[in-house]
Amino acid sequence: MDNDLYVSLNSGYTLSEKSIEALWNDINAALSLYGAYYRESPEQLPYDSVTILVLEEETGLDMISFQFIKAADGSFSQNTSMVNLQDINEIVPYLNNALK
Incomplete structure (x- = not known):
């Protein structure tokens, strides 16, 4: 839909604790930056939600996805997360x- 952004990542994440923690930190940093840009230029970043699909490096298959919803102040909060049942x-x- 026009107000939803879908992003697919294939950037070296694997099924390991270190990789999942790095992924979570990277996603939060990106959303914080996106929120800051939104507050500066809301007309250029019209998305009400951002969904991120992460592909596992070795297989190229979807590993996990996150959806974030934009609040009135331009910040994002997590709405859902989905995990590939095989993983x-x-x-x-x-x-x-x-x-944690």
């Missing part, structure tokens, strides 16, 4: 640690 036993513990 769930490895990702969920790592993701839980990253979210």
